[in-house]
Amino acid sequence: MVTAYFLLPLHLFGPHRPLLSWLVFVAGLALVAVGLLRQIQHVLADRTGTRPAWMITGLMCLTVLLFSSAYYVLARQQGQFIGLRTRVDALYFTVVTLATVGYGDISPSGQTARVLTLLQLLYSFIFLTAGATTLTKLLRGRIVRRGKP
Template identity: 60%
Template sequence: MAVGVAYFLLPLDHLGPGRPVLSWLLLTLVLIAVAALLLRQVRDALVERPGARPGLVIALLIVLTVHVFAAAYYALAKQPGEFAGLHTRVDALYFTVVTLATVGYGDITPRGQAARTLAVLQILYTFVFLTAAATTLTRRVRDMVVRRTEQDDRREGRD
């Protein structure tokens, strides 16, 4: 919830075509930080570190990633010719989710080279980091369910 509120309150109008170097640098640094945090959570889940709460943290980092890309799309859309159909923060969030889900309705399209580069970056980032995180999270939940089922079976004497 807080990530969504922050997304709509951040002063994104100071980024984009007026400050391209700052915009790309900030995007790169945030994505690297989120990727590092995701990889740490994946590691903690795989080694089953006691006290780790990867389920909550991974879910929050995935939501944060969606909002980071949406913010980047919104800032980039200020540059004429980069996007067709992307005008608001809601449009940017929608485009990010549609791209993440690989739906591609076609109502918003990246037209410029920077917009297309950002879309490719999002797809690659999703393949590598978000897929690894989601797979790890799914595996952890499955393992927890199997352990609980085995414990219940032992308690009930069904070896």
Template identity: 55%
Template sequence: MDSSRNHEPATARRTLWRWFAQAVAAAVLVTAYFLLPVDGLGPRRPTLSWTLFGLILALIAALLLHQIGHVLLDHPHARPGLVIPLLMSLSILVFATAYQALAQHPGELIGLDTRLDALYFTMVTLATIGYGDITPHGQAARLVAMLQILYTFIFLTAAATALSRQVRTVLLRRRSDRHPP
């Protein structure tokens, strides 16, 4: 009997478990984004707000780079398929939180009134669509928008590339396991 067939159900269960874990983690992140109070951030406490924003983004970037390194070096225990999407999602939510905090200052972000608006604007900026319905008018909002664009170009693009490389490697490995030469 082919030993690779004995491993297929276990591999399928692990894959389903990972997808489930990612879905739960993503749901927790989004729920936290909508429920956590961030009223103390923004124009009322600018030093704390900018410090937290910078530290959290730097931490996420460092974790992303760590995962990217694991992929590039073919680290045997790397789990980028689980970690990278969550870190990417977290960075999106951090930018959305920053926009929501900035919107508390009148004239900073025109058209941004709710957390959903902030998440929408973050995604539109990430996708480089720019519908124009929400616009950064203040200097701080424009700075965060530029930081998001740079962050996306550098970290999120590298993370997505590493993730796609890992997926391709796993698929090729599975294919070669099923159809040995």
């Protein structure tokens, strides 16, 4: 996934195609959210024959890469970010924001960048927290089952 992130033709998106850029981004987030919710249902329903741990982990990573891509594309607009110039910068900013560390070396300065950062925080709080909680529940259940004779 990380290799694909660095190879994606992100130059096709941006201020010259704002509607396409936002539609692809929102559609990506919606697909990840639906995928996470389905995997959460699989865990809660204790369905056999599925691999929700791998899917949840993959979808969480995909979320990080979606926001990184959006930040990178948005940073090409003048005045949106301070210090964000490369895809590595965008990935770094996404992870730092997800971890709520906020070193301050990269910061959203434009209104659109700030809204996108708020969206990442809310999306992470709702969907990634639910995914991580479900993943923890699943793994804890497996450990308990293996410990029983």
